[in-house]
Amino acid sequence: MASAKTHLTFFFLLLPLLTTTTATVAAAAAALIGKPTAQINSNSVLVALLDSRYTELSELVEKALLLQTLEQAVSVHNITIFAPRNEALERDLDPEFKLFLLEPRNLRSLQRLLLHHIVPTRIGGSRWPNETTRHNTLSEHPLHLSNSESVKLVGSAKLVREDDVVRNDGIIHGIGRLLIPKSVQQEFNTRRSLRAILAVKPEGAPEVDPRTNRLKKPAPPVRPGSDPVLPIYSAMAPGPSLAPAPAPGPGGPHHHFDGESQVKDFIQTLLQYGGYNEMADILVNLTNLATEMGKLVSEGYVLTVLAPNDEAMAKLTTDQLAEPGAPEKIMYYHIVPEYQTEESMYNAVRRFGKIQYDTLHVPHKVVAQEADGSVKFGDGEETAYLFDPDIYIDGRISVQGIDGVLFPSSPVDRSLKMTESAKTIDHVKLVAKARRGKLLEVACRVLVSIGQDSKFTKCHQI
Ligand SMILES: *[C@@H]1O[C@H](CO)[C@@H](O)[C@H](O)[C@H]1NC(C)=O
Ligand SMILES: *[C@@H]1O[C@H](CO)[C@@H](O)[C@H](O)[C@H]1NC(C)=O
Numbered sequence: 270m271a272s273a274k275t276h277l278t279f280f281f282l283l284l285p286l287l288t289t290t291t292a293t294v295a296a297a298a299a300a301l302i303g304k305p306t307a308q309i310n311s312n313s314v315l316v317a318l319l320d321s322r323y324t325e326l327s328e329l330v331e332k333a334l335l336l337q338t339l340e341q342a343v344s345v346h347n348i349t350i351f352a353p354r355n356e357a358l359e360r361d362l363d364p365e366f367k368l369f370l371l372e373p374r375n376l377r378s379l380q381r382l383l384l385h386h387i388v389p390t391r392i393g394g395s396r397w398p399n400e401t402t403r404h405n406t407l408s409e410h411p412l413h414l415s416n417s418e419s420v421k422l423v424g425s426a427k428l429v430r431e432d433d434v435v436r437n438d439g440i441i442h443g444i445g446r447l448l449i450p451k452s453v454q455q456e457f458n459t460r461r462s463l464r465a466i467l468a469v470k471p472e473g474a475p476e477v478d479p480r481t482n483r484l485k486k487p488a489p490p491v492r493p494g495s496d497p498v499l500p501i502y503s504a505m506a507p508g509p510s511l512a513p514a515p516a517p518g519p520g521g522p523h524h525h526f527d528g529e530s531q532v533k534d535f536i537q538t539l540l541q542y543g544g545y546n547e548m549a550d551i552l553v554n555l556t557n558l559a560t561e562m563g564k565l566v567s568e569g570y571v572l573t574v575l576a577p578n579d580e581a582m583a584k585l586t587t588d589q590l591a592e593p594g595a596p597e598k599i600m601y602y603h604i605v606p607e608y609q610t611e612e613s614m615y616n617a618v619r620r621f622g623k624i625q626y627d628t629l630h631v632p633h634k635v636v637a638q639e640a641d642g643s644v645k646f647g648d649g650e651e652t653a654y655l656f657d658p659d660i661y662i663d664g665r666i667s668v669q670g671i672d673g674v675l676f677p678s679s680p681v682d683r684s685l686k687m688t689e690s691a692k693t694i695d696h697v698k699l700v701a702k703a704r705r706g707k708l709l710e711v712a713c714r715v716l717v718s719i720g721q722d723s724k725f726t727k728c729h730q731i
């Protein structure tokens with residue numbers, strides 16, 4: 270902080286001493302450091318930032334060696350800085366994430382994170398868009414500005430101090446929380462799971478008798494991070510008639526991977542991403558799938574979740590949710606026991622036309638094919654496009670946003686499908702209101718009516 274100020278101040282002190290034009294000063298400075306230099310003005314929003322209440326942010330900007338980049342930016346255009354309150358960077362930030370940002374080898378991540386808070390145009394409070402609009406930032410990720418019921422939002426952060434600092438070359442608004450670009454979150458997740466693997470000492474893995482699908486006795490040593498011995502279906506918890514009765518799991522968890530944190534991360538990412546609240550809610554609150562997935566990932570299994578977005582979820586009918594275990598079945602059908610990214614799936618459908626992926630809803634498979642330059646899932650009446658690719662990818666869990674809810678096309682599961690008479694949940698109303706929990710409410714109502722509600726603790730809280 271102190272040295273950052275010195276850096277700029279030193280430059281201003283120089284200015285009056287030189288009886289040349291600013292252009293020459295800039296040229297001289299440029300010659301000195303071998304780069305075109307900005308003509309920074311003491312009135313600049315950058316100088317104001319270093320002097321502002323946002324001390325945590327300006328300290329990070331300095332640590333990230335970004336001052337020169339920003340000086341150049343303000344020399345050619347106005348900037349708008351969305352400055353997180355100090356608390357957002359102190360108290361509210363995962364200490365592990367902060368450590369990650371401050372590690373010198375993660376400098377690029379820190380820079381990208383900070384530049385994500387800066388828009389290369391001037392957006393004053395009075396010119397805040399009424400509609401949700403997308404703005405480029407100085408990072409490669411765009412930001413969405415929105416305005417809902419007179420609450421101004423930057424991504425998921427509330428604007429808490431509008432026009433806090435106004436200068437000729439830019440504006441600083443205070444915001445309530447840090448904006449974390451997807452790529453930085455992913456780098457953190459990856460780094461953490463790698464560390465988790467390295468931090469684990471090798472331990473014995475169980476050996477399975479293929480005839481009984483049960484454990485043989487002594488366990489040979491296994492490399493940490495190696496693939497699990499049993500097929501994923503054997504490791505899954507017994508579900509409501511999902512799979513043939515599973516064999517006992519492979520003798521206790523090995524925890525080569527911190528599956529629970531990874532699942533927590535991806536749910537957090539889904540919530541932050543926006544538009545996938547229903548899915549997150551089902552995983553966490555309506556079923557115990559999140560816990561289940563955490564266990565599987567800890568055991569070394571990999572998963573790809575095809576996450577229907579909220580619009581798709583809102584079209585689910587009460588009939589579709591009525592059968593016991595229906596929410597689980599629907600969700601299991603959207604989980605593929607493989608690690609697939611947008612790229613791998615797209616390449617596969619491009620090369621092979623149609624691809625079948627296993628799902629956790631055995632024995633049903635989900636078909637994927639290329640359509641309109643994207644990947645289309647399902648071959649029955651309900652199909653869904655890959656809509657938000659790679660929402661979360663950390664090497665073990667992949668989350669791909671899709672724009673429909675998929676159902677197995679075999680006649681066995683027709684009962685799950687939409688019937689003509691089924692009443693659709695009022696879509697428009699759902700979108701307009703706070704949507705979270707609506708699906709839960711409907712599902713619980715259905716469950717109460719068939720006496721199944723006691724399985725879901727959340728139902729009693731509604
Ligand atoms: C920044 O915005 C101000 C006010 O709109 C304008 O006068 C000025 O020319 C802009 N500066 C640059 C470098 O575009
Ligand atoms: C937003 O709406 C208000 C009132 O309807 C209007 O005065 C204002 O100009 C609009 N702002 C923008 C950026 O369109």
Ligand SMILES: *[C@@H]1O[C@H](CO)[C@@H](O)[C@H](O)[C@H]1NC(C)=O
Pocket residue numbers: 536546549550551553554705706
């Ligand atoms: C689960 O329910 C609680 C309380 O109803 C809610 O605050 C939380 O956001 C829900 N979780 C998700 C992931 O939606």
